Amino acid sequence: MARYSINNRMAGSQQAITTTLKSQTEITAATATLCRGWLVEIAVGAEGTPNATDCNIVYDVARATTLGTGTAATPNPVGPDVASRSVGTVNHTVEPTVTGGAAFVGSLWSRSLNQRAAQQWFANPGSEIIWPATNLAGLVSRALSPTTTQTVLVDFRYDDL
Amino acid sequence: MFLKPGGYTIITDPDLGTVEEDSFTCKHCNRVTFVPARCDPVELGGRCTCCDALICKHCVGKPCDHIERKLERWEAAGRLFEAMRGE
Numbered sequence: 001m002a003r004y005s006i007n008n009r010m011a012g013s014q015q016a017i018t019t020t021l022k023s024q025t026e027i028t029a030a031t032a033t034l035c036r037g038w039l040v041e042i043a044v045g046a047e048g049t050p051n052a053t054d055c056n057i058v059y060d061v062a063r064a065t066t067l068g069t070g071t072a073a074t075p076n077p078v079g080p081d082v083a084s085r086s087v088g089t090v091n092h093t094v095e096p097t098v099t100g101g102a103a104f105v106g107s108l109w110s111r112s113l114n115q116r117a118a119q120q121w122f123a124n125p126g127s128e129i130i131w132p133a134t135n136l137a138g139l140v141s142r143a144l145s146p147t148t149t150q151t152v153l154v155d156f157r158y159d160d161l
Numbered sequence: 162m163f164l165k166p167g168g169y170t171i172i173t174d175p176d177l178g179t180v181e182e183d184s185f186t187c188k189h190c191n192r193v194t195f196v197p198a199r200c201d202p203v204e205l206g207g208r209c210t211c212c213d214a215l216i217c218k219h220c221v222g223k224p225c226d227h228i229e230r231k232l233e234r235w236e237a238a239g240r241l242f243e244a245m246r247g248e
Contacts, residue, residue, distance in 0.1 A: 031243065036232070109193045117174035121193070127167030127186040129193065132232045134239030 003040070004075035004084045007155035012071025012091040014047065014151040017057065021102055021142040023092035024154040026064055027075070028138030029131060033085035038128035039139055041157035042109060045118030048150025055147030059119070059154070060110035061129065064140040068096030078157065086138065086160050096140055108139070115148050128159070167215070170195060188214030191228050 008014055008024045015022060027037060044059045070092035075084040089096075100106020108129050113119055123129070131138045141154040166183035173179055183196045187206065194205055194217050206217040211225035 108191050111172075111195075113172065114174055114176065117172055117177075119170060119172045121168060121170040121184065123168045123184075123186065123193075124166060127184075129186065129191050130228065130232060132235040132239065134236050135243065137235065137239065 001159045001161055002077060002082055002084070003079040003157060003159050004086070005078050005155065005157050006073055006075040006088040006090070007153060008073075008090040009153060010076075010088075010090060011073035015091050015093065016149045016151055017143045017145050018149065019144060019146055021060065021095075021144045023068060023070065023095050024090065024141045024143055024152060025156055026067065026070065026089040026092070026096060026138060026140040027131075027156055027158060028064065028067060028087050028089070028136050029133055030085070030087045031135040034133045034135065035085045035161040036133045037086050037131045037138070038159040039131075039156060040123045040128050040159060041121065041155075042141070043118070043120045043153075043155040044111070044113070044141070044143070045153055046115050046148070046150055047153050050115050051148035051150065053147055055115050055145060056112050057115050057143055057145045057148065057152060058110065058112045059141065059143050059152070060104060060107040061139055061141050062106045062108060063099040063131065064096040064138050065099070066097040066136055068092045069094035084160055086158070098140060098142075115145070115150070166196070168193065185215045187217035187220055188212060188228055189216045189220040189223070189226050192217045192219065194218075
C-alpha cells in the first residue's frame with residue numbers, strides 16, 4: 001500500500017466558491033486500475049483575501065459516483081514512488097454526481113469554519129474514510145459560503161494499493 | 162477525549178487560537194464525528210450491539226450494516242454493471 005497527496009492547486013484554475021456546494025478535489029477508482037482507497041488526512045482552508053464582512057466557509061467530503069467536469073490531476077506519491085491507481089480531478093466546473101446531492105445528506109465529513117481558519121484531520125489506522133473498488137466511485141470535497149467568493153485549498157492524503 | 166480515538170483534528174483560528182479534537186469514524190456509514198472536550202456522549206452516537214463498533218447518531222437504532230459489508234455490496238453491483246455493459 002502506498003500513500004498519495006492531491007490538492008486543487010496541482011492542476012487547472014481554482015474556482016471561486018459560491019452559496020452552493022462547489023467541488024474542489026475528487027479522487028475516484030478507475031476500471032483500468034481498480035482498487036479501494038482509504039482517505040487518511042484532510043486539510044482545508046481559504047486561500048484568497050478575506051472578505052471584509054467576517055463570515056464562514058462550510059467544507060464537506062461526500063461520496064461521488066461520477067467525475068463531473070474538472071481538471072485531471074496526478075496524485076503525488078508520498079510513500080513508495082509508484083503511480084497511484086486512483087484518478088484525481090480538481091477544480092470542477094460541472095459538479096459530479098454526489099450521494100445526497102447538493103445537500104449535506106451524504107456528507108461523511110463536514111465542518112463550518114471562519115473564513116480565516118484552517119483545519120487538518122488525521123485518521124488513525126482503521127478509521128479512514130474508504131471508497132469502494134468500483135469504477136468512478138470515490139470521494140469529493142466541496143465548499144460553500146453564504147458571503148465570500150474566494151478560493152479554497154483542499155488537500156487529501158490517501159492510501160491505495 | 163477518547164482513550165483510543167479514531168482520529169484527531171486541529172483547527173487554527175485567529176480568534177479561537179488552536180482547537181484540538183478527537184474524532185471517530187462510524188463503522189456503519191463511514192461518517193466522521195468530531196468529539197469536543199467534555200461533550201455529552203449521548204450527542205455523539207453509540208456502540209452497535211451487533212458488531213461492537215462505534216457508530217454515529219444517524220446510525221443509532223438502525224440494524225447493523227457494517228461498512229465492509231456495504232463496500233462489498235457496492236463492489237458486487239459495480240462488477241455486475243461492468244459485466245452487463247461488456248456483453
